[in-house]
Amino acid sequence: MTTDAGVRLLDGPTDELLAWHRGTAAAHDDPFEAAKRLTDRLGAHVVDADRAEETRTEIGFWTPELLEAGVPPENVFLEVLTPGSEIDPGETDVREVRFRRDRVPLRREGEYHWGVVAGMRAGTRERLGSLYRLVYRDEDGDGHGDDGDEWRTAADPFAYSVPFGAFAPAELYDVGRLDETRADREYFRSLGTDEERVSTTDHDGLPRIDPATSVLEIHPGTATESGSLAGLAGVYEEIGEKLRDGDDLASWERAFAGYDGIQLMPVEPLTENPETHEFWSVEAESDDELVAAVGRPDALNWGYDIVVSAFSAPNPAILESGRPDELVDFIAACHALPRPIRVVFDVALGHADDRGAELLNDRYVLGPGMYGKHLDYTEPTVRALILEMQRRKMNFGADGIRVDGAQDFTSHDPETGEMYHDDAFLAEMDAVTQEVADTEYRPWMIFEDGRPWPREDWELASSYRALIEQHPHSFQWSPVTFAHNTPALLTFWATKWWRVREVAEFGGHWLTGVANHDTVRRGTQIDPTVAFNQSPVNPYLGEDYPETLDAAYDNPAAAMLFHCFLPGVPMDFVNANMRAPWGFVRDTDPEWNVKVVAEEANFLYWQLREEEFESPTHFRRVKDLGFDSLDSLHSFMDALAGAVEATEYDLDAMAAMLSALEHPLGGRGDGDEDLSPTDLDAYADAWMRDVYEFANLSHWRDEQSEERTANRFAVREFRHDRAWLRDDLRDEDYFTYRHPTEGTVLYYGFRTAPDRAEQLLFAANMEGVPVDVSPDALAADAAEDANAPEIPTEGWDPALTAPDVDDAGEVTLANADAIVWRREP
Incomplete structure (x- = not known):
């Protein structure tokens, strides 16, 4: 063991650290309050003031x-x-690396171990730093390690960098230098004086970031060819340069532009499949040296299968350089746009993947949950630790936080024996402050909360306002945004009218819109061939299922409804903007991958055309397994889905059942050779990787319509020019749909700006046969409602129309067309 070759414990500074611990613990009777102070110094921090001298690490x-x-x-x-x-x-290719190994004794204080260490190398943008982890001998000390002892390891849950994944040793990273050199420091320093971004302060005088006008949701792993935050930063740097120079944006670039908010799907380190993922593997070791095979993780995941450990670090799979700087660079690129974009982190701390239990001690875990492990939010130190993880991650420079599945933050009441919504913990999350570029602030707070979901009556019972009522500055996802909406089915806009009406009445603090990562995915899971028990597919949206799905989540009527008329903050999904594929992507689960793929069987109907399958670019792995036609793939996927249901997901029984079919798997490809669970796992892995690549937006850049993308960009600009549209409709405003429908669900409404500078009249054929509209006709229709205001009939001029609408005189709106008229009172 090497303890005198450069890396060593500094006794005096360590004594001071332990004295601070004792004083902090003694000053607080409440264990939670004490833990909040102690957790601030957990993890590995570069603490020396002069980095030209030897690095000191706490x-x-x-x-x-x-x-x-x-x-x-x-x-x-x-x-x-x-x-x-x-x-x-940044290299994903696995290669062997030789590391010098030092083991430095740590000092115990209560349930903690501390030390101040000299000689560790801090990671920076330019170089990899020292890796580290806690190690200890087992109790007996008579194991079978290289020196006669059994060495066990423990990860640092507070790591800022895990270049080889959360299951490998963490990297000491100089986040202080990262903050000092970030390109957008002035953006944060001006928060206190920039009323366009901050118009309110909290009770303690800290500025709170204002909500965005409109938001775009992005999955970094499929948004660019590189699938990295660096690639995404490059997109916005190019957009910013064109906007500053007055140059036209490319059609595909418009799908990313026109917003002042971006919600990134989670960028946290993810679970790994222990059977197929080896990004860190010890090949040889001695007391003084360790040789490991390493590679930057290339796991595929939509982002929500987090392990909680190393939450403070960016997911290395989306770091092209393997450096956490990419996350800051992306944020800085967004902040540097002529109209700065607020960046919202999607924080999924309501659960941990099952493998998270391998990295966290037992105090973190309450037990099994719907998505893996249920965390114990009542344990005082765990409660403080999770909040500290949130603070550190947001300190990369996020403007807002979206709390994924807020209804999942539940705790156990020992007196009643029941679970309850831990709103006190959510309040603690809301109170966390950020400090970036020497500026302290609170982020824009967004909750996704559909309580009482997953109770069976949740669709009827959820108000989507529980947390807004507790935190009036906060926002929630709206009912038409949350999870299960299916606008590709006929009667969606008719049957969901009552929820859309709620958006008009009190949606000012809701995120609105129908397209997001969850809803598009749910749309692809509908069986379009079902004749009963669901509404039919809307025949007016497209000529085939892919065209129908594309138009369901991206059409003028829906875009103009949420951006040009209704209150709240409209949110779009970039894959929907580009009419590109999207599905459930995850290759990290060795147990459920086959079941997950089987549930995606209808993806083939909704997202894959014959010519796309035949392209040599797409579905190469599935083709290599022998599926040479889309029909053969359809047949196998349908059979796989049926086998899952028939066998209750018994892989052995499924393999035996599917062996009777003609299939290319299992060797000869003539259907005579028995399948094995291994064959099914191989197919599932190939499917996941093919879908992940198929959904990469770089494939769809040249497919974008100039007319369509220009219209959507204009719709978003219309919203930005009218900040007053975010507020709830007032008594003098009006919103309804025409009765009887007569084959068309016609939404229409009338709004007046608070300063009375303009009035808007909106009409949209949300679904159905073409319908004629005009200000006169809409005013006459509204006049039949005793509760409607008088809608003026004179002075209206078309302000914005769907691309195919002739706005001269009486207007005919086909399915999914819309128009907005404007007048000055």
Whole structure:
């Protein structure tokens, strides 16, 4: 063991750190309040003031499991692994790297281990830093390690960088330098004076970021050819340059532009499939050296299968360079646009993937949950730790936070034996402050909360306002935005009218719109061939199923309804904007991958055309398995879905059942050879990777319509020019649909600006046969409603129309067409 070759514990500074711990613990009777102070210094921090001198690192771990196991303090060490040569952490190809190994003793105080260490190398934009983890000998000390002892390891849940994944040692990263050199420091320093971004302060005087006018949701892994945050930053740098120079945007670029908010799907480190993912593998080791096969993770995931450990770090799979700087660079690129874009982090701390239990001690986990492990929010230290993870991640420079599945933050009441919504914890999340570029602020707060979901009557019972009522500055996802909406089915806009009407009445603090990562995915899971038990597919939207689905989530009527008339903050999904594929993508689950793929069987109807399958670019892996036609793939996927249901997901029974079919799997491809669960796993992996690549937006750039993308961009600009549209409709405003429908669900409405500078008249054929509209006709229709205001009939001029609408005189609106007239009172 090497303890005197550069990396060493500094006794005096460590004594001071332990004295601080004792004083902090003694000053707080409430364990939660004490934990909030202690967790601030957990993890690995570069603390030396002059980085030209030898780096000093402050290290802290919360380790109750070591006390419970009876591990003596003298058996606990910090293991430091420093690469012997410069390596590129951005390479995904696995290669062997030789590390110098140092083990430095740590000091115990209560349930914590601390140390101040000299000699560790801090990671920066230019180089990989020292890797580290906590190691300890087992209680007996008579194991079978290289030096006669059994060495066990513990990850740092507060790591800022995990270049080889959350299951590998973390990297010491100099986040102080990252903050000092970020390109958008002035953006944050001006928060207190920029009324366009901050118009309110909280009770303690801290500025809170104002809501965006409109938001775009983006999955970084499929948004660009590189699937990286660097690639996404490049998109916005190019857009910004064109906007500043007055140049036209390309059609595909418009799908990314016109917003002042971006919600990134989660950028946290993810779980891994232990059977197929090896981004860190020890090949050889001794006391002084370790050789590991390493590679930047290339796991495919939509982002929500987090392990919680290393939450503070960016997901290395979307870091082209393997450097956390990419996340800051992307945010800075958004902030540098002529109209700065607020960046919202999608935070999924309402659960942990099952493998998270391998990285977290038992105190974190309450038990099994719907999505893996249910976290224990009542454990005082865990409660504080999760909040600290949130704070550190947001300190990369986020303007807003979207709390994924807020209804899933539940805790157990020992008196009643029941679970309850832990709103007190959500309030703590809301109170967390950020500090970026020496500026303290609170982010725009957004909750996705459909409580009482998943109760069977949730669609009727949820108000989507529970947390807004508790936190009036906060926002929630609206009822037509949350999870299960299916606008590709006929009667969607008729049957969901009552929810759309709620948006008009009190949607000012809702995110609105029908297209997001969950809804488009749900749309692809509908069986379009079902003749009963669901509405038919809307025949007016397209000539085939893919065209129908594309138009369902991207059409003028829906876009203009939410951007040009209704209150709230409209949100679009970039894949829907580009009419590109999207589905459930995850290759990280060794147990359920086949079931997940089987549930995607209808993806073939909704998202894949014959000519796309035949293209050599797409579905290469599935073709390599022998599926040479879309029909053969359809047949197998339908059979796979049926086998899952018939066998209750018994892989052995499924393989036996499917062996009776003609299929290309299992060897000869003539259907005579028995399938095995391994064959099904191989198929599922090939499917996931093919869909992931198929959904990459770089394939669809040249498919964008100039007319369509120009219209949607104009729709978003219309919203930006009228900030007053975000507020709820007032008594003098009006919104309804025409009765009887007579084959057309015609929404229409009338709004007056608060300063009375303009009035808007909106009409949209949400679904159905063509219908004629005019200001006179709409005014006459409204006059039949005793509660309607008098709608003026004179002075109206078309302000915005769907691309195919002739706005001269009486207007004919085909399915999904819309128009907005404007007048000055």
